[in-house]
Amino acid sequence: MSHFCYNRGCQKKYTPTNDPAQDDTACQYHPGLPYFHDAYKIWSCCQKKSHDFGAFLSLPGCTRGPHQPTKPEEPVAPRATEQEQVVVPKPTIREETPKPRVPVIERPPMDAPLTKMKLTVSTSLQEALEKLAITPKVNTNQKEQFNDEVKPGTSCKHASCGVLYTTVDQEQATPCRFHPGVPIFHEGMKYWSCCQKKTTDFEAFTAQPGCSEGEHLWRVENESSKNEDDPQVLKTSCRYDFHQQGPSVVLSIYAKMPRPDQTQVELNAGRLKVDTRFGTATSTKRFFNEWELFGLIDVNQSTVELLQNIRRLFSLLLCCCSRQKQKRQIAQIILDDSRRTFIYSGIDALNITNSTSLIIADFGSSHGQNSIQTMKIIIEYLTKMNKLRGSPLIIHNDLPTNDWTRLFQLLAEDNSYRGLANGCSFYEECLPRNCLSIAFSSASLHMLSKKPCNINNHCYFHFANENEREIFKNQSKFDFNSFIKYRSQELQSGGILILNIPCVNENGEMGFNFYFDLIYKCAQLLTILTSQELIDFTIPFYLRSLSECIDLELFNRYSLILIKSELICLKSLIVDQYRHGQIRLDRFAKSLSMLMRPGTDLALKQALQINRRSSPDIERISTQFWSLFEEKNKSRAFSAAISA
Incomplete structure (x- = not known):
């Protein structure tokens, strides 16, 4: 036996x-x-x-x-006493120790006064600034004379080219082979976004020859970036980031050699303003930015440090305080009953006979907030139905360009299960065959694997002409077939596939056309975009009808049985909150920008890459575009349209 x-x-x-x-x-x-x-x-x-x-x-x-024929015992929770079992015929609810009451700080109004913060200057920065004072000063307001002549020995600015300029004849004789994309470092792999040639060795990565050929770029003409009268230039003059450190949030501004006498930091419980000048003895820049903080902070516990540190040159520690999370966090998602019902129906049909731990994958996890919540709901219902065998393995899938840092932070904060990241397109084979117990995807399958064609007079398929829409439809069908094919191969026998696909109704509408039209109008208002860049700015989205999603012949070809399908009208949480006065217009505008940005911003950056924009230019234009989109959302005309 x-x-x-x-x-x-x-x-x-x-x-x-x-x-x-x-x-x-x-x-x-x-x-x-x-x-x-x-x-x-x-x-x-x-x-x-x-x-x-x-x-x-x-x-x-x-x-x-020797082999082990007996399954190891799982940890068992303490059993209730005999008396409890008689009196209470249901599971005992765990009583948590009440936390000490902390006064809740209300968000101050937009025009509330700001407190000027005291600056702490490190000793190393003071010494560096003293040495800098010895060198002769240069007039920072004097603009550099732009010289059209390229000096011999100047290297090509294109990535991976490295050719040095000698003469005009040599420039024409030597082609420029370069990478138009950006470098990506993910899970130990190094590769360029344009050609996807992956390697683990950094030297091999830097030695990869370019995948495109064109003219050399001897200089980057970016005179507009020196204009300190432009607020957008001031916001992007240096890099910054936020990260959580215990109960505090740290804002690091990478401004080398900040001047304490020209630095001012002001804040209140919900708003922050930073104005600083930094740089070398011969050239300085000004950085100025304002943030409306997502949470509330304690001003008295916050500190500002000016450092002479390669990794973090300007540090602002914001101490978080207690608040009513459910009323303030716009990004919090409440999974409605209809979607829960679909998840429960799928799990009820789960019929895996082997005894290995379940593997659950979410295809298209994005930043992770919705994905983590959904995975917890799946685990909770599996436990309730006694279908969970040990600790499940959760896999979060998305493209290599995804914001993985944010997802990892959320996983570490939640810490309710162990999750892995899988960085590849879900239109390809992502996992080994016959390993997957539950495959899930929500609000991702409207994104196409590639842009099938340009839309001449818009960026969104809803406004395309009949021929363009037909091309998008064919690409959508091909992608959907690929997705079903690879998921069926990865699923174990008896496994389930649960899909939440954004669709159009019988009138061909979805409800977001208004926002995509505004996106295109903002692109038209950006005078820095060329006409070709505007044409290349096409978002690779396609919203299917219900009949396009239910392809029984396709399901039968890959041994899948349809359990349940239904077209459901879902409310947009942030729109609903704004209409009911739960959030203000500025918060709604910021949240809407965050919602629309992931797929749209990638399409904009790809259009700029195709037209050989430099990486700094791409980031600057992207930031300028989304600032404009957010400002348009705050206008009275837009507010009236949303309310209607």
Whole structure:
């Protein structure tokens, strides 16, 4: 009679030979536990590791011993007493120790006064500024004379070209081979976004020849970036980022050599303003920006430090305070009953007979807020229905260009399950075959694998002509077939696929056409965009009808059975909150920009890359575009349209 071995790394069926000499060494397994660190999957017993999850699971065991026919016991929660079982015929609700009451700080009005912060200047910065004072000063307001002549020895500014300028004849004879995309570093891999040639070695990455050919770029003409009268230039003159550190939020501004006498930081519980000048002895820049803070802070506990540190040159520590989260956090998603019902229906149909732990994947996780909540709902219902075998493995999938840092931060903060990231297109094979228990995707399948054509008079398919719409429709059908094909191969027998696909109604409308029209109008208002860039700015979205989503012939071809389908009208949370006065117009405008930006911004940047814009120009134009979009959202005409 055959048995199943539960040893890690083995998990095969075997038949005992009743020969101790053979049975005692018949199993090759891992006695240790798997753990995940720095994009590696590692066995604690032998330290064998791999980037790829499928390869990790197939690593041969490091120890020999007898097979384990008995499934290891899972930790069991303490059982209720006999008296409790009689009196209360339902599970005991855990009582949490009440937390001390902390006064809730209300968000101040927009015109509330700001407190000027005291600056703490590090000793190393003071010494560096003293040395800088010895060097002769230069008039920072004097504009540099732009010289049209290229000096011999000047290197080409295109990525991976490296050719040095000598003469005009040499320039014409030597072609420029370069990478028009941006470098991406993800899960130990280095590659260019334009050609996707991946490597783990940094030197091999830098030595990759360019994938495009064109004219050399000997200088970057960016005179407009020196105009300190332009508010957008002041916001983008240096890089900055926010990150959480325990109960505090740290704003790091990477302004080298900030001048304490020309730096001013002001804030209140909900707003922050920074104005500083920084730079070398020969050239300085001004950085100025204002932020409406997402949460509320304690001004008295906040500090400002000016540092002479390569990693963080200007630090602002914002101490968070207690607040009513559910009323303030616009990004919080409440999963409505209709979508829960679909998840429950799918899990009810789950019928996997093997005893391995479940693997659940969300295809198109984006920044992770909605994805994490949905995964928790799935785990909760699996537990309730007694279908969970040990701890499940959760895989969050999205493109390599996704905001993975944000997703990892949210996973660390939530800490309710162990999750992995999978960076590839869900229109390709993402996981090993026959490994997946539950596949899920929400609000992602309207994004196409590529832009099938340009839309001449708009950026969104709804406003395209009949021929352009037909091309988008064909690309959508091809992508949907690819998605179904690869998910069916990855699913185990008895596994389930749950899809929440944005669709149009019987009139061909979805409700977001108004916002996409505003996006195109903002692009037209940006005079910095050329006419060709405006044509190339086409968003690769297509919203299917219900009949396009229900392809029974396709499902049957890949051995899938349709359990349930329905077209449901869902409310937009942020629009609903604004209409009911729960959020102000400025918060609504910011939240709407965050909602519309992910797919749209990528299309804008790709249009700029195609037309050989430099990376600094692309980031500057993108920031300028979304600032304009947010400002238009705050206008009275837009507010009236939303209210209607």
